[in-house]
Amino acid sequence: MIQNVGNHLRRGFASMFSSRTSRKSVSHPESGDASAMAEGEGYRNPTEVQMSQLVLPCHTNHRGELSIGQLLKWIDTTACLSAERHAGCPCVTASMDDIYFDHTISVGQVVNIKAKVNRAFNSSMEVGIQVVSEDLCSEKQWSVCKALATFVAHRELSKVKLKQVVPLTEEEKTEHGVAAERRRMRLVYTDTIKDLLAHYAIQDDLDKDCSNMVPAEKTRVESVELVLPPHANHQGNTFGGQIMAWMENVATIAASRLCHAHPTLKAIEMFHFRGPSQVGDRLVLKAIVNNAFKHSMEVGVCVEAYRQEAETQRRHINSAFMTFVVLDKDDQPQKLPWIRPQPGDGERRYREASARKKIRLDRKYLVSCKQAEMALSVPWDPSNQVYLSYYNVSSLKTLMAKDNWVLSVEISEVRLYILEEEFLSFHLEMVVNVDAAQVFQLLSDLSRRPEWDKHCRSVELVQQVDEDDAIYHVISPTLSGNTKPQDFVILASRRKPCDSGDPYVIALRSVTLPTHRETPEYQRGETLCSGFCLWREGDQSTKVSYYNQATPGFLNYVTTNVAGLSSEFYNTFKACESFLLDNRNDLAPSLQTL
The missing domain is CATH 3.10.129.10 (Hotdog Thioesterase)
Incomplete structure (x- = not known):
């Protein structure tokens, strides 16, 4: 069950499930009515602000193109108005994330800027900005840039506590989930640079022409x-x-x-x-x-x-x-x-x-990285660990936020959903009578996975990167159709909730390590996006959701379960439930940190 994320589905595969009824996997049932409204015509994010500006000669540089300085003024104004619409009070710019300019804007064209609040924290919020240029004569449009800005709400006499943003559409849910991960990266950015300089010698280009310096x-x-x-x-x-x-x-x-x-x-x-x-x-x-x-x-x-x-x-x-x-x-x-x-x-x-x-x-x-064009595993290096961890968690949150999950099988309150896009993904869901913090502690320790998942023969901790990230070497038994067992090198990234409504997250993806190269003894398996999202349902109740994208070697196993010809998924998930119930009392001292 550790394998995942895959290749293009074969022709005709989609027709296997064409008769199934679509049903969304909703993380927060109470927001179901609002989600339905969001899908209707005319929905607009309540924090969204749009600005359109005609580029005049006074806005341009010597090449007749809109100066970046002028564009930054318009971007900041639009983003500030969006932030203040949500906060209901004055806001100030705290930071503007990396901006990559993909297209220039000529005099006479129109700049369309759209900004909306992706997520609110205590007194700060992340605002997403999109900039598109438009030629009024040809009606062509070009994407110019995207940006992320952080604004802080400010009142003179009282401390501001921002209301939470309620995401409704798939895009809003994705941005809302990933915003917490981006905030985490901003906070460690300076330390990332210092660590890189402390542990790596920066090499100059050897062919520099010293006479041209x-x-x-x-x-x-x-x-x-x-x-x-x-x-x-x-x-x-x-x-x-x-x-x-x-x-x-x-x-x-x-x-x-x-x-x-x-x-x-x-x-x-x-x-x-x-x-x-x-x-x-x-x-x-x-x-x-x-x-x-x-x-x-x-x-x-x-x-x-x-x-x-x-x-x-x-x-x-x-x-x-x-x-x-x-x-x-x-x-x-x-x-x-x-x-x-x-x-x-x-x-x-x-x-x-x-x-x-x-x-x-x-x-x-x-x-x-395009999944169909290159190996799914990404080289692990301490210098890129922050960004690998970020994309590991972000990919899982993006998959979780998808709207078009279809309920395929339900057995004794264990639900199996599928998602057919460019790749086949599946999602298992159940509710267990164990506290979410306990479930998080038990499932985030991959070395204990063989106790409940028969698809993991052994799990070895290779490197404890930091408190939230670890690398494991996983060996699974031989699947039907294979001649030898598979092994995986897995980066496990775990995250505690940022807010009360957030899930605990355990994200898994394949990496490559020079110390654990592919060997003739095993067939090297790969996974790009899989893991658990754990939602607190009550004081002693947790919704356990497992997400996975199917790799080619795992595809037959997935489709057999989806088609109802096997109950392996159900048996594995029920074994997981028994493991959680049997071990929930062993973690009381360690839960104080959660």
């Missing part, structure tokens, strides 16, 4: 801006979008000093607002090229504020890293000169830029 100091830019009333938001603080626009301006100048051309901004990494500034403040914006790679460069920007000229102390209020390229007439990136960093802080920034590039490449690889 530019001292980093030649790219340094410093500019001061006086915050005037037109630069303030409706609360009297400096408008966050204005600060981001000023940052983009000085970063572009720094990049131009390296390449002696007009660079194009391709990505922004984490605007982080550390504190406010007000009308009358002086903002000092500093930018420098941290590192230049073959076809791209990273520019670091920071913003400091002070009130009076006589002040010696400046407040660090914002920072960001921007990636630029120089495009030729065919829109292909040109080769850039190398950077020679200054000793001390310059060398630190140089190495950190290389670390951030590695992280970006790791994330891009994980996102772009």
Whole structure:
């Protein structure tokens, strides 16, 4: 049962289940009526805000394209309005996650920006933003970028406690579930960079032309801006979008000093607002090229504020890293000169830029992995463990949020659902009279899985990565049709609930380890997305949901159960229930931490 996620279904496979009645697997029964309303025509998220702007010459750069600074102002305004619609009080920008610009916008085109609150925490909330450009003459549309912003609700005299967002559609449920995981990543981002630099030597390109190196100091830019009333938001603080626009301006100048051309901004990494500034403040914006790679460069920007000229102390209020390229007439990136960093802080920034590039490449690889085109297992490396863990949990939450699960079999209150999209997935569900924290503790320890799952012959803990992640080597018996047993190298990522309505999560996926390569003794199995979601139903009652996508080697076993020709799923899940009931009293001391 540990195998999962698979390949394209064979032709005609869908017809096996065409006569079955569709029934959704609803995580929260009380929201069923609202979910039905969401599927009706005319539904609109109550926090959704839309802005449309016609791009005029005053909004463009020298190429007649919308300047990124102006776009950032519109994005921040739209997102802020969405956040305030949910909070019912003023909100301030806390951060803006990575933004990748896929398309430029020309003068005369229309920019359509849509923002909505994905999830609210205590006093902060994540807002998702989509930007699309539109040509009014041809009616064509292009996706420009997507962004995620964090806003904090603010009242002068009282502490804000935000109401929770109730997701209704499949997309809303997915974003709501994954938002907690993204928040977790934001909190550990700085530590991830430090850990990467501490344990890995950053290697320079061996073919650098030293004669073509530019001292980093030649790219340094410093500019001061006086915050005037037109630069303030409706609360009297400096408008966050204005600060981001000023940052983009000085970063572009720094990049131009390296390449002696007009660079194009391709990505922004984490605007982080550390504190406010007000009308009358002086903002000092500093930018420098941290590192230049073959076809791209990273520019670091920071913003400091002070009130009076006589002040010696400046407040660090914002920072960001921007990636630029120089495009030729065919829109292909040109080769850039190398950077020679200054000793001390310059060398630190140089190495950190290389670390951030590695992280970006790791994330891009994980996102772009297409199941039908490459191995399902992802190489495990301590440098990408944060993002592997993130995508492990996010993939399971995305599968869980799907709307079109179909009830296939029900035996003694054990339900088997199937999901037929590009791949076949199945979902088992039952309610056990055991506390959710106890179920979480028992099922998250994979070394105990052979006690109830006969599909696991042995499970060895290979590495305890941290409190929430571990890697196991799993050996399963020989399935029908195979000549030898299978083995798996599994990353298990567990998460406690972020809010009272969240499930406990145990996510599983295959990874590759140099210490556990494929051997002739076993047939190496793979799983991309599987695991448990555990919902607290009462003081001593838990809904146990197991999700799995079927790999080719496991497909026949799955379809046999779905077609009612076998009860292996039912027997395994009932064995799991017995295991939970028999061992629930052994965990009392350890549950104090949950």
